[in-house]
Amino acid sequence: MLLALDAMGGDRAPQEPCRGAVRACESLPDLEVALVGDGKRLEPLLAEVSSNVRSRLHVVHTEEYITMEDSPSVSMRRKRNSSLRLALDMVRGKEAAGCVSAGNTGAIVAGGVLVLGRIAGIDxxxxxxxxxxxxxxxxxxxxxxxxxxxxxxxxxxxxxxxxxxxxxxxxxxxxxxxxxxxxxxxxxxxxxxxxxxxxxxxxxxxxxxxxxxxxxxxxxxxxxxxxxxxxxxxxxxxxxxxxxxxxxxxxxxxxxxxxxxxxxxxxxxxxxxxxxxxxKQGGTPLLGVEGTVIKAHGRSKARAIDNALRVARQFVLQRGVETIREEVAKGGM
Amino acid sequence: MLLALDAMGGDRAPQEPCRGAVRACESLPDLEVALVGDGKRLEPLLAEVSSNVRSRLHVVHTEEYITMEDSPSVSMRRKRNSSLRLALDMVRGKEAAGCVSAGNTGAIVAGGVLVLGRIAGIDxxxxxxxxxxxxxxxxxxxxxxxxxxxxxxxxxxxxxxxxxxxxxxxxxxxxxxxxxxxxxxxxxxxxxxxxxxxxxxxxxxxxxxxxxxxxxxxxxxxxxxxxxxxxxxxxxxxxxxxxxxxxxxxxxxxxxxxxxxxxxxxxxxxxxxxxxxxxKQGGTPLLGVEGTVIKAHGRSKARAIDNALRVARQFVLQRGVETIREEVAKGGM
Structure with missing residues (x-):
């Protein structure tokens, strides 16, 4: 399973997202992670990773990213090459099964809605x-x-x-x-x-x-x-x-x-x-959008990113998005 | 100093308010407490109190009281003989220097405004x-x-x-x-x-x-x-x-x-x-009304009521109400 990780999102990016992705891949042999962010900063962080893990980490280069001060909806529309936007695009295009970001919450939510769309019946x-x-x-x-x-x-x-x-x-x-x-x-x-x-x-x-x-x-x-x-x-x-x-x-x-x-x-x-x-234990699923989007804490360290990737993987394996779509469609109320 | 205590307010009334008043009077020789509530229920609780303290506890009898389910503003207007209303009336009439209640928060606030009035400049x-x-x-x-x-x-x-x-x-x-x-x-x-x-x-x-x-x-x-x-x-x-x-x-x-x-x-x-x-440590002053009103936690036991009476006494000694009135009048903004 390939998950997209916004490697530039969060207070400790890109170091901790990279370390977290390494940790997750070390223990989950079926996992691949697309690290979306500035290649010049990411590559050195991956230099000493064992080849078994390194071969499952894919750097998707972009220099643009969304800061905590950026207005969520504006940045999501204007920064079309931001690491978060590209990670969401990968989910939309089915290249990635889901994505994780420890970045700007507002932007993650706005991006989830804009890029992936809402599940029918959810405003x-x-x-x-x-x-x-x-x-x-x-x-x-x-x-x-x-x-x-x-x-x-x-x-x-x-x-x-x-x-x-x-x-x-x-x-x-x-x-x-x-x-x-x-x-x-x-x-x-x-x-x-x-x-x-x-x-x-x-x-x-x-x-x-x-x-x-x-x-x-x-x-x-x-x-x-x-x-x-x-x-x-x-x-x-x-x-x-x-x-x-x-x-x-x-x-x-x-x-x-x-x-x-x-x-x-x-x-x-x-x-x-x-x-x-x-x-810090892990990530929070954004419920109601047409794709697996996991928000990790802004202060996430490697352990938390590792856990957020596990939450994303689990949500995909459990067919989280499909389940919510199906159950909402049934009415359920 | 005489403080009025809503002896029927709170989940553990009238036992704990009575015990709290006794405790406060035991350690504060200048304190007198008017216990406002059902005399038939209050008197037995005070039967074994030492005469030194008992002489400073005054039962103000009323059978009416406000429950947690009562609508605050309605009950404050209709239940004119409720223990809370009478305690507030004593503050208004300067019989009591301040009052304490562990009862319905909404009713305490509505009563504070209705009976004592707001400090000029505070909505x-x-x-x-x-x-x-x-x-x-x-x-x-x-x-x-x-x-x-x-x-x-x-x-x-x-x-x-x-x-x-x-x-x-x-x-x-x-x-x-x-x-x-x-x-x-x-x-x-x-x-x-x-x-x-x-x-x-x-x-x-x-x-x-x-x-x-x-x-x-x-x-x-x-x-x-x-x-x-x-x-x-x-x-x-x-x-x-x-x-x-x-x-x-x-x-x-x-x-x-x-x-x-x-x-x-x-x-x-x-x-x-x-x-x-x-x-539970004590009471919370209702800031912005023309009198000392201390809200104690609904689950207050004797210690908390004791502390709430101390907070009220301190607020009176510090001229809390007058200070806020004077400072708000100065503009201060």
């Missing part, structure tokens, strides 16, 4: 992130494909999230909730309450509102919100993790007792940290 | 919560007085937050940021970007956008968002804390090594937990 795609908790893995959707949205967009996120969890994550009758500022029906704004009424009348297993506190404990299989809220929430969780670990380090530096404790607890703490390290 | 009050981090204490405002708001409301939250941090928390030239889904100016929705332009032109120390991850690490002194976002964020943090501690307990139960480590680390972990246990 706006959504980014869904799996949240691991004690009891289950929940899908939080949308975490940044939109900023604000209409009730119909929230409803479509609910539908796609439900399809994803049922068909791709194997959860029978996934429970779906809207994220709100309280459990009672009087909570939420007009958009959220209108979506609630549509979802109540649908055939989805809609359970009403959940609150912020219910997200990390995994109260439902799917949690729906607009992209502003999902983004802020996810990054808050990230910052909180960093904050807690920073405080821990500080405490451990200051006193002796926790140092002893730490030696015994380190493996467990590491595991916890990984568990709450949402985005 | 809608905001709830500000201190967020403790490694480097500083930031004020997150609003965490639930509003759901959505207009740019002018966000600007007024920024102003009140800045006044609060400068005059009441002793931070010179507090830095103020808007919470957004990215740092670049192209991020945010129309409301947030309009507020950004107004704040840029103001005399506040406005530093632009911060992201979710910047909140727990304390990047700025004041973080401004609408009440939906602040509520979801705060509760997400709460749930995450519970989730992490739940996972830790599970790991510790399952294996032996972490048990040993835990013995050494427990004091530190406790401290961390308390640090991120935002709302």
């Amino acid at each position: 706006r795609p959504g980014l869904g992130v799996p949240i691991l908790s004690l009891s289950r893995t929940s899908l939080l959707i949308d975490v940044g494909a939109t900023v604000r949205c209409k009730p119909v967009n929230l409803v479509q996120f609910a539908l796609m999230g439900s399809i994803y969890m049922r068909c791709l994550a194997g959860v029978p009758e996934p429970s779906v909730a809207l994220l709100s500022n309280g459990e009672e029906d009087i909570k939420g704004d007009d958009v959220i309450s209108e979506a609630r009424e549509i979802l109540k009348a649908s055939s989805l297993n809609f359970v009403g509102y959940v609150e912020g506190k219910d997200v990390p404990v995994g109260k439902t299989d799917v949690v729906v919100c607009d992209g502003y809220t999902g983004n802020v929430l996810l990054k808050f969780g990230e910052g909180l993790g960093e904050g807690v670990f920073g405080l821990m380090k500080e405490e451990i530096r200051r006193s002796f007792l926790p140092k002893i404790g730490l030696a015994f607890m380190w493996p467990m703490l590491r595991q916890l940290h990984t568990r709450f390290d949402y985005e | 809608r009050p905001g709830l500000g919560v201190p967020i403790l981090s490694l480097s500083r204490t930031s004020l997150l405002i609003d965490v639930g007085a509003t759901v959505r708001c207009k740019p002018v409301n966000l600007v007024q939250f920024a102003l009140m937050g800045s006044i609060y941090m400068r005059c009441l928390a002793g931070v010179p030239e507090p830095s103020v940021a808007l919470l957004s889904n990215g740092e670049e100016d192209i991020k945010g929705d129309d409301v947030i970007s309009e507020a950004r332009e107004i704040l840029k032109a103001s005399s506040l120390n406005f530093v632009g956008y911060v992201e979710g991850k910047d909140v727990p690490v304390g990047k700025t002194d004041v973080v401004v968002c609408d009440g939906y976002t602040g509520n979801v964020l705060l509760k997400f943090g709460e749930g995450l804390g519970e989730g992490v501690f739940g996972l830790m307990k599970e790991e510790i139960r399952r294996s032996f090594l972490p048990k040993i480590g835990l013995a050494f680390m427990w004091p530190m972990l406790r401290q961390l937990h308390t640090r991120f246990d935002y709302e």
Whole structure:
């Protein structure tokens, strides 16, 4: 399977995307990666890669790329030779089975829609992130494909999230909730309450509102919100993790007792940290476009890119796009 | 100083409010608390309190109270003898220096505006919560007085937050940021970007956008968002804390090594937990109304009510309301 990787996307490009692609190819013998980006910068990074892996890494040269400051839709239209655009073009032209980028989220979403098109019945795609908790893995959707949205967009996120969890994550009758500022029906704004009424009348297993506190404990299989809220929430969780670990380090530096404790607890703490390290773990599928597009965290290092490539490969193998298209077409609501 | 306490507000009323009032009076000899609520239920809870404290607890009997399901504005107008309404009336009538409630947030806000009135120059009050981090204490405002708001409301939250941090928390030239889904100016929705332009032109120390991850690490002194976002964020943090501690307990139960480590680390972990246990720590002042109104967490136990009474007392001693009124009147923008 050939996947296209936007080698210029993300804060640590092109080094980390290259290293991530090498890692993925090392462990997945069926994988080939097209590294789309500036050949002059990419080739030296691949100089010492073993021939077995190197033969499966294809540099697709372009000097243009999209920065984090670029306006998403404008750059996607104007920068026709940008690394992201070319990676998406490869998916459209069936040269690549899917693509991965750690770059500008807005551009990835705009590009996904512009180049690949939307799945019939979906007005706006959504980014869904799996949240691991004690009891289950929940899908939080949308975490940044939109900023604000209409009730119909929230409803479509609910539908796609439900399809994803049922068909791709194997959860029978996934429970779906809207994220709100309280459990009672009087909570939420007009958009959220209108979506609630549509979802109540649908055939989805809609359970009403959940609150912020219910997200990390995994109260439902799917949690729906607009992209502003999902983004802020996810990054808050990230910052909180960093904050807690920073405080821990500080405490451990200051006193002796926790140092002893730490030696015994380190493996467990590491595991916890990984568990709450949402985005860095891998990639987020852009649900609702006609192709496999995986958004990796902007700060992705090699491990995260490696994981994002695995997520893309899995999504392709599971026929993710086709499944969503078929299920949306069935109505499902 | 006499403070009015809505003894029927919150999930654990009237037991925990009563116990909290007792605790506060035990340690603060100048404090008197008017316990507003059903005398038949309150009196037995006070039966064994020492006479020194009991003499400073005054039961103000009423059988009516506002539930979590009640519509805020309707219940505030109709339930004129509700415990919350009477507590606010006592503040208005200067019988009480301030009031505390762990009840229905919407009703507390609506009641604050209806009974006490808004400070001139403030269209809608905001709830500000201190967020403790490694480097500083930031004020997150609003965490639930509003759901959505207009740019002018966000600007007024920024102003009140800045006044609060400068005059009441002793931070010179507090830095103020808007919470957004990215740092670049192209991020945010129309409301947030309009507020950004107004704040840029103001005399506040406005530093632009911060992201979710910047909140727990304390990047700025004041973080401004609408009440939906602040509520979801705060509760997400709460749930995450519970989730992490739940996972830790599970790991510790399952294996032996972490048990040993835990013995050494427990004091530190406790401290961390308390640090991120935002709302339960105490109360949140409703900024922008003509009186001291402190909202305590709905799940408040005695300790939290005790702390909320302390926050109210401190706010009164610091002339919180007068300070905000005077500073807003000066323009300050």
